[in-house]
């Protein structure tokens with residue numbers, strides 16, 4: 045089939061999707077008629093066959109345009125006819141060739157070809173390329189598991205770089221076009237470059253693929269692991285009978301969140317926590333923490349309110365209905381409410397009711413709530429010493445809880461209750477922070493719309509709350525808190541008031557609470573007075589109420605025991621003891637008659653006022669001042685001061701100037717039950733000492749109170765109302781009060797003031813003049829004092845001459 049000198053004619057067999065390279069041995073399954081004929085022709089004539097790839101694999105009868113121009117001349121090594129009419133041929137690629145022209149043939153394609161030169165150019169560059177090719181191929185084979193080890197080995201044994209290029213290319217997973225490009229490229233160097241490029245790219249791609257695979261694998265592994273574990277947890281929960289419950293609970297919580305009207309900030313917080321909760325095992329400690337937190341937010345009243353209108357007339361009626369007397373406090377409260385009604389929103393100072401225990405502070409707050417149609421909550425601050433008690437602990441603490449304010453709001457169930465902060469004076473502070481500073485924020489209307497509880501961690505609006513505070517002692521309230529409060533004083537009750545309260549309020553209340561009918565039990569005025577005087581010792585009426593309640597309980601038992609259901613009981617002063625036992629107290633009464641060295645003072649205690657008898661006796665001795673009766677430090681110092689004053693007055697009182705050197709002075713204050721401290725007994729001690737020294741008695745119906753200075757000035761004291769109440773109760777008729785306390789007299793009930801002969805005193809000299817009884821025509825002082833200032837100068841002179 046030779047034609048011109050450098051061209052030859054060969055039968056052509058088109059290949060669908062394979063490129064045959066020189067040096068390559070490949071089996072081909074041939075089905076197309078033309079191709080079979082071309083093969084048979086080549087076998088018959090023992091010539092080579094030209095194998096060239098189709099441009100489109102799907103083309104069944106490709107023409108001259110449907111095939112590439114460069115292909116490979118190949119030897120047909122073997123032909124095998126298969127039963128289905130196809131032929132399996134084993135061919136071996138020999139040399140590259142390009143089609144010059146297509147020759148006409150009726151059975152198969154016939155082409156004129158020119159072989160392409162394929163010279164071996166052994167340059168250092170080619171050698172370098174060759175080495176790289178081997179290395180890259182080896183690397184590629186390592187990554188790509190599809191290339192058999194034998195192939196790698198045989199590639200290593202190929203010496204001819206031309207063969208090496210073709211064999212490697214034949215084994216690479218390339219597209220037909222790429223392989224064709226290699227086949228068509230002119231020089232060996234170019235072919236090597238193309239393959240190196242391809243190898244490089246394939247290696248990178250394979251590595252990337254590997255990396256992606258590994259990543260996908262680990263992700264899959266994690267998801268599978270999580271899935272497996274969560275399934276296992278569910279299984280365990282089911283086994284323990286909690287699985288469904290846990291889910292139910294969460295669903296319930298979600299439902300509750302949906303139903304509750306929460307502000308946006310609380311809603312987003314709770315939603316976040318719910319999400320957390322869903323992914324937690326129900327038995328873990330953390331789950332309980334999250335669940336408690338959600339419960340806490342849900343149980344707080346965020347927007348729920350009771351409709352409250354301030355109706356002054358109604359408020360006045362209710363306050364009068366619930367409490368006897370307390371005229372001034374009630375008036376102040378009503379004025380306060382009137383202002384609140386005008387400004388609509390609670391602003392301005394907070395009310396603070398100050399007074400002894402049991403005078404109705406808390407119960408007035410309760411009445412205010414009733415009058416305003418609001419709910420009532422009470423929080424006792426007594427003993428609160430840690431800021432966290434008010435503000436709560438952060439949730440990171442074990443066992444953290446919201447503070448007392450938020451807990452109380454949970455109890456209130458509405459956002460606008462009357463909130464009574466009891467005993468603000470009993471708070472203390474320590475290293476854990478000052479609770480009063482947290483309270484400042486609560487009580488400040490400017491700040492409390494965004495109260496921050498550490499546990500809640502979101503702001504809570506307290507601006508709708510009507511705060512009222514109570515205290516026993518104004519001095520115990522931190523000053524910054526006092527600044528924000530409007531103080532309303534409630535003083536102790538007189539015996540008459542107590543009697544009225546018992547008759548009008550306490551007895552009917554206890555009769556009803558203990559299941560009696562009206563009229564079943566009655567107490568005579570004498571009986572009530574007996575209880576007040578001998579069974580209670582208080583400024584308020586709490587103990588009185590407790591005793592009445594005790595009587596009711598005893599009578600109830602008595603009635604049941606004797607089966608006397610309809611029996612009516614009437615108690616008198618004589619029969620009270622049958623139910624209450626022996627009297628507990630001896631209330632302070634004026635002495636029957638005047639005595640030397642015995643003066644009567646007025647004491648103030650937590651439970652009201654009382655009479656305090658001070659006795660002095662003299663013994664021969666060496667100038668010691670003995671003080672007994674469990675006196676506190678301040679009172680001991682008062683006694684010293686009193687003695688110093690007496691010494692400074694010795695000469696004028698007709699005493700020897702060194703009287704104290706020959707005597708021991710013993711001052712005793714009986715009545716162990718009364719706590720004795722504070723300076724207000726100063727003038728009483730001095731009077732008692734003087735009386736003993738000059739051997740003249742003190743008026744027994746006279747009582748006094750006042751602090752004494754070394755120079756005899758009388759200084760003001762506290763608790764005047766309670767002291768005067770005690771004086772009245774103890775049958776005292778005359779009272780000496782420091783002049784500086786004059787303004788406090790207005791607080792004392794008029795009834796009491798009228799019954800007592802009150803003298804305001806400025807100096808101890810006046811006290812002695814008024815208290816010590818001297819015989820007619822006799823003077824107490826040798827040189828009557830002209831005025832206190834003169835006196836003081838003379839005291840100094842007197843001291844220096846000694």
Ligand SMILES: Nc1ncnc2c1ncn2[C@@H]1O[C@H](COP(=O)(O)OP(=O)(O)OP(=O)(O)O)[C@@H](O)[C@H]1O
Pocket residue numbers: 366367368369370399400401402403404405406407408466514515516545549550584585586589
């Ligand atoms: N003026 C009054 N009229 C009728 N009842 C009264 C009056 N004052 C007090 N009470 C009754 O006395 C009892 C004790 O009062 P309450 O508990 O309010 O005292 P308090 O001043 O708050 O004491 P504390 O300082 O110990 O908290 C209550 O039952 C109250 O109703």
